[in-house]
Amino acid sequence: MGPGGFADPYIRLEGPVTIGSETEPLPQIAPQGSQAWDQQSVAQDHAHLVAHLESVAETSSIQIASQHAIQLMELRPGNRALDAGCGTGAFFPTLATALGPTGEIIGVDHAPEFFDAARASYASSGSTSRLTLIDADINHLPFDDRSFDGAHCERVLMHLAEPQRAIKEMKRVVRANGWVVAVEPDLAGWRVDHEDPDAVQKITAGFLASIRNPAIGLELNRRMAEAGLVNRQVRFVTEVETTIEPELVAYYEQAAESAVRQELISEARAKSTLDALIAQAARGQFTCYSTLFICAGQVAA
Numbered sequence: 001m002g003p004g005g006f007a008d009p010y011i012r013l014e015g016p017v018t019i020g021s022e023t024e025p026l027p028q029i030a031p032q033g034s035q036a037w038d039q040q041s042v043a044q045d046h047a048h049l050v051a052h053l054e055s056v057a058e059t060s061s062i063q064i065a066s067q068h069a070i071q072l073m074e075l076r077p078g079n080r081a082l083d084a085g086c087g088t089g090a091f092f093p094t095l096a097t098a099l100g101p102t103g104e105i106i107g108v109d110h111a112p113e114f115f116d117a118a119r120a121s122y123a124s125s126g127s128t129s130r131l132t133l134i135d136a137d138i139n140h141l142p143f144d145d146r147s148f149d150g151a152h153c154e155r156v157l158m159h160l161a162e163p164q165r166a167i168k169e170m171k172r173v174v175r176a177n178g179w180v181v182a183v184e185p186d187l188a189g190w191r192v193d194h195e196d197p198d199a200v201q202k203i204t205a206g207f208l209a210s211i212r213n214p215a216i217g218l219e220l221n222r223r224m225a226e227a228g229l230v231n232r233q234v235r236f237v238t239e240v241e242t243t244i245e246p247e248l249v250a251y252y253e254q255a256a257e258s259a260v261r262q263e264l265i266s267e268a269r270a271k272s273t274l275d276a277l278i279a280q281a282a283r284g285q286f287t288c289y290s291t292l293f294i295c296a297g298q299v300a301a
Contacts, residue, residue, distance in 0.1 A: 033210030085156030089118030096127030206259025229297025
């Protein structure tokens with residue numbers, strides 16, 4: 001599991017995690033940090049980011065989280081749903097299954113560079129709900145109050161300067177008794193076992209410093225309560241990984257480089273820590289885990 005995405009199928013929901021043995025393709029490694037998803041950065045590197053989004057969307061954890069999200073939204077055929085920060089539209093077919101041919105999906109993203117991929121993917125899915133894509137900011141949604149039956153976002157709030165404002169905006173545009181659902185990781189809870197825990201903690205801290213809200217998944221229940229959403233529900237997907245694939249080493253190398261730049265750890269110690277981590281994995285002794293939270297809040301009547 002790379003810190004930039006959730007990649008492996010070692011998952012059990014809502015309880016202790018059991019470790020599986022099968023593997024699946026790792027997501028392409030996108031540029032680290034929240035700035036990589038800012039509007040200007042997406043415009044410059046959207047092809048790489050599109051590939052990353054599409055790859056992560058295929059992983060078991062995201063697919064399972066999507067099933068939880070659609071259950072929590074409680075949509076019905078003919079409803080109108082908002083996908084805020086929709087990216088390449090990975091959640092659209094799931095929404096369409098619930099909404100049917102009389103339903104409507106509105107996808108919003110501040111980076112319209114994603115829209116061609118979103119339209120192509122949706123068309124190939126065979127879904128029949130009406131789809132509209134709008135270039136807009138989740139913090140300033142261009143919709144009337146209570147104009148949707150439900151709203152969803154995934155791995156968006158973690159990158160925002162004002163995540164609370166975005167939650168309030170989604171609440172504003174959802175009708176009474178409708179649901180706002182957010183899927184976000186608790187990257188601050190990312191743990192890696194190592195013989196030198198202080199050194200590996202400094203390396204992970206180097207990565208976390210590049211994320212605006214690394215603990216947002218854990219914070220969702222409280223933040224939704226503060227926004228006035230009621231009857232909240234919290235679910236989770238926890239991943240455990242016991243191998244480091246060659247492609248995944250790049251995640252740790254980038255995290256170590258960031259930690260060195262921030263003077264959290266010396267270059268020599270960072271290198272020796274990574275070397276020991278890779279050797280540990282080669283001996284079959286590696287373990288790390290992280291958790292993805294799915295939180296729903298209902299708009300009060």
